[in-house]
Each structure stands twice: as structure tokens, then as C-alpha cells.
Amino acid sequence: MEDMWYTFRPVIRFRRKGEKTMINFNVPPFTGKEVEYMREAIQNQKICGDGPFTKKCSEWIEEQTGTAKCLLTTSCTHATELAALLAQIKEGDEVILPSYTFVSTADAFVLRGAKAVFVDIRPDTMNIDETLIEDAVTERTRAIAPVHYAGVGCEMDVIMDIARRHDLMVVEDAAQGIMASYKGKPLGTFGEFGCFSFHETKNFSMGEGGALLIRDENYIEAAEIFREKGTDRSKYYRGQIDKYRWQDYGSSYLPSDLNAAYLYAQLELAEEITQARMERWQQYWELLTPLQEEGRIELPCVPESCTHNAHMFYIKTKDMEERTRLIDFLKERGVHAVFHYVPLHSAPAGLKYGRFHGEDKYTTKESDRLLRLPMYYKLTADEVEYITEQVKAFYEG
Numbered sequence: 001m002e003d004m005w006y007t008f009r010p011v012i013r014f015r016r017k018g019e020k021t022m023i024n025f026n027v028p029p030f031t032g033k034e035v036e037y038m039r040e041a042i043q044n045q046k047i048c049g050d051g052p053f054t055k056k057c058s059e060w061i062e063e064q065t066g067t068a069k070c071l072l073t074t075s076c077t078h079a080t081e082l083a084a085l086l087a088q089i090k091e092g093d094e095v096i097l098p099s100y101t102f103v104s105t106a107d108a109f110v111l112r113g114a115k116a117v118f119v120d121i122r123p124d125t126m127n128i129d130e131t132l133i134e135d136a137v138t139e140r141t142r143a144i145a146p147v148h149y150a151g152v153g154c155e156m157d158v159i160m161d162i163a164r165r166h167d168l169m170v171v172e173d174a175a176q177g178i179m180a181s182y183k184g185k186p187l188g189t190f191g192e193f194g195c196f197s198f199h200e201t202k203n204f205s206m207g208e209g210g211a212l213l214i215r216d217e218n219y220i221e222a223a224e225i226f227r228e229k230g231t232d233r234s235k236y237y238r239g240q241i242d243k244y245r246w247q248d249y250g251s252s253y254l255p256s257d258l259n260a261a262y263l264y265a266q267l268e269l270a271e272e273i274t275q276a277r278m279e280r281w282q283q284y285w286e287l288l289t290p291l292q293e294e295g296r297i298e299l300p301c302v303p304e305s306c307t308h309n310a311h312m313f314y315i316k317t318k319d320m321e322e323r324t325r326l327i328d329f330l331k332e333r334g335v336h337a338v339f340h341y342v343p344l345h346s347a348p349a350g351l352k353y354g355r356f357h358g359e360d361k362y363t364t365k366e367s368d369r370l371l372r373l374p375m376y377y378k379l380t381a382d383e384v385e386y387i388t389e390q391v392k393a394f395y396e397g
């Protein structure tokens with residue numbers, strides 16, 4: 001009985017006469033097993049970092065992705081900061097990334113003194129336009145940071161080829177990309193480093209959290225040191241040395257085992273969670289296809305080379321004005337739909353720390369008309385049906 005609180009669902013379910021419908025945009029994933037595992041972590045008397053559940057999560061991710069090493073972190077932002085440290089990004093360096101992304105993709109490099117060089121996105125996937133990257137490379141360019149928007153992979157063959165030819169590091173922002181792949185290879189495993197997020201808005205969550213994927217074993221030792229306040233405590237914990245010491249600069253990027261326990265419950269059910277999301281995504285797609293065929297809206301594009309993970313379902317309206325009206329219309333009918341990134345290059349810090357290379361043909365225009373519909377584990381078929389009915393009502397009314 002003491003665990004009853006977690007059966008409470010923070011969403012008023014389906015409409016009943018006179019009752020207000022409210023379908024949230026996001027509900028943090030929860031399977032039921034989290035509480036049991038967190039209790040186990042407490043009983044283990046190991047709630048700091050790198051306990052048994054952290055190990056389980058890292059091993060699960062290593063197995064699932066085939067990466068050489070996975071280090072659980074306190075966020076995807078911190079995983080990207082670790083990657084920037086490992087890539088030895090410094091003052092005056094340049095990093096190429098899309099402007100249509102979350103701030104963390106840029107922050108991690110800017111924090112090391114680098115300049116963010118933004119290039120335009122492709123209108124179909126909202127990912128960085130791989131054909132524009134090479135032109136943005138200068139003698140100061142050190143890295144490319146592609147973002148796999150909505151769990152749909154960037155053109156990694158082209159990006160890796162540019163990186164090889166110009167001797168650049170690739171840090172994949174795969175915050176939204178767990179369980180998704182490009183040409184059969186998991187997102188986050190192409191570049192030197194890949195970064196996952198387990199924020200509560202992502203497919204699997206630990207509240208706040210993330211993971212750094214390391215492709216090349218040679219970086220593992222340095223990564224462990226940066227992550228453990230500049231010490232070799234990771235080696236000490238494994239019994240490889242008898243005392244740990246300060247080896248380098250660093251910070252504290254390891255999450256509590258309590259959070260890892262929460263995450264592990266979801267990783268165990270990763271297939272089921274992904275499957276449930278995919279079904280809702282497919283349902284949105286089918287129910288909204290008529291509106292796309294009538295030319296009223298556009299639906300997301302998943303290139304043949306990509307297997308996505310139903311991280312997000314978005315539509316594109318005619319323009320921002322129409323989007324604002326649709327958001328209000330849906331809100332009145334109890335559906336919480338939201339827009340996404342304000343392009344970084346136009347934000348105050350973007351102006352200060354970045355520059356846009358080439359023409360902003362799609363970044364601003366496409367971001368202005370993109371609208372995200374509710375998507376989460378346990379979103380029901382009835383709810384998706386209700387949501388799509390409201391979208392149709394908006395265009396038919």
C-alpha cells in the first residue's frame with residue numbers, strides 16, 4: 001500500500017461529460033518497477049555514483065549499441081561537456097553544428113572557448129544539411145556535432161567522410177536517439193563520442209541523466225578521470241590500484257545510483273516502451289495522412305536509411321501564425337501541443353558565441369511552423385484519436 005502513490009497517473013484520462021480533458025504533452029516514463037529498484041539501491045547502502053545499477057545501465061547500453069564504453073552521466077549536457085574535454089576543444093576552435101537544436105549542443109563547446117558555427121538544416125528531417133558542412137570548415141574547425149532530431153539519424157556516411165578528410169572529431173548529440181539507427185548502426189556510435197539523454201522528456205528517463213558513448217578505447221581512461229573530479233577513482237573502485245589520486249582537471253559527472261535504479265527499470269522494458277511509442281506514432285501518421293494529402297500540413301520524414309524510435313511526433317503548419325492558432329485551438333480542447341527550438345543563432349548567446357555560415361534558408365522558416373503533438377509511453381490509442389480529430393476540426397472549421 002505504501003507504494004500506491006506511483007499508480008497515480010498525472011493526467012486526467014479520457015473525456016467524460018462535463019469533465020475537462022487534458023492530454024499533457026509529456027508524461028515521464030514509468031513502468032512500475034522503478035520503486036522496487038530504488039528501494040534495492042537504498043538497501044544496497046550504495047546511493048552515490050557508480051553503484052550496481054549504474055553498472056547495469058552502462059552494460060545494457062554497451063550491449064544494445066555495441067559501443068566500446070558507456071559512462072552514465074548526470075545529463076546529456078554533461079556527456080557533451082565530457083566529449084568536449086576529451087576532444088581537447090579550446091579557445092579559438094570552431095565546432096560545426098545546426099542552429100536548430102537544444103542549447104546544450106553548443107554550450108558544451110562554447111564553455112571551452114570554442115565558436116559555434118551554425119549551418120542550415122534539411123527541411124525534410126530537420127537535421128543538419130550534410131551537403132553544407134564542408135564549406136563551413138576552416139583551419140580552426142575541430143569538430144562536427146550532428147544532432148539526430150526526433151531520433152531520425154543524420155546522413156552519417158557523408159558526415160564521417162568529411163570528418164576523416166579534414167581530421168575532425170565527431171560528437172553526436174544523440175539525446176533523442178537511443179534505440180534508433182542509421183543503416184542498421186545505432187545512433188551515437190558513429191562519432192568518437194555519442195551523447196544520450198535520460199531527461200524526463202526522453203524515451204527512457206532517470207529524471208535528469210545521460211550517457212557518454214566512447215567508440216575508441218583509447219579515450220576511456222581520460223574520460224573516467226574527467227568524470228571523477230580529475231581522479232583515478234574508477235580504477236580504484238575496480239581494485240586496479242590501491243589508492244586514488246588527483247590526476248588531471250575534471251568535474252563530477254556521475255549520477256546517483258538511485259537515479260540509475262529508476263532508469264534500469266525502463267531499460268529492461270526498452271523494447272516494449274519503444275514498441276508502444278511506435279504504435280502511437282504510426283497511428284498519428286495514418287490518421288493525419290489525409291490532411292497531408294490535402295496539402296494542409298506536412299508530416300515527418302524518415303529516410304529509408306533510418307530506423308527511428310518514435311521519440312517525437314510533429315506536424316508542420318503553413319506558418320507561425322497558423323501554428324499559434326492551432327496551439328490555442330488544441331489547448332481549448334484539452335490538448336497540450338508545443339513548438340520546439342528557437343534557432344540558436346538568433347538567440348542572445350548565439351549572437352555572442354556563434355555565427356551562421358551560409359544562408360538560413362530553412363532553419364528559421366521550418367522551426368517557425370513545427371508543432372509537436374503529445375507523445376509518451378502509455379499515451380493511449382483513444383487519446384491519439386481524439387487529438388487527431390481536433391487537428392482535423394481545426395483545418396475543417
Ligand SMILES: *Cc1c(COP(=O)(O)O)cnc(C)c1O
Pocket residue numbers: 074075076077078101102104105147173175176196197198199208209210
Ligand atoms: C534533451 C536534449 C539535450 C539535453 O539533455 P539533458 O539530459 O537535459 O542535458 C541535448 N540535446 C538535445 C537534442 C536534446 O533533445
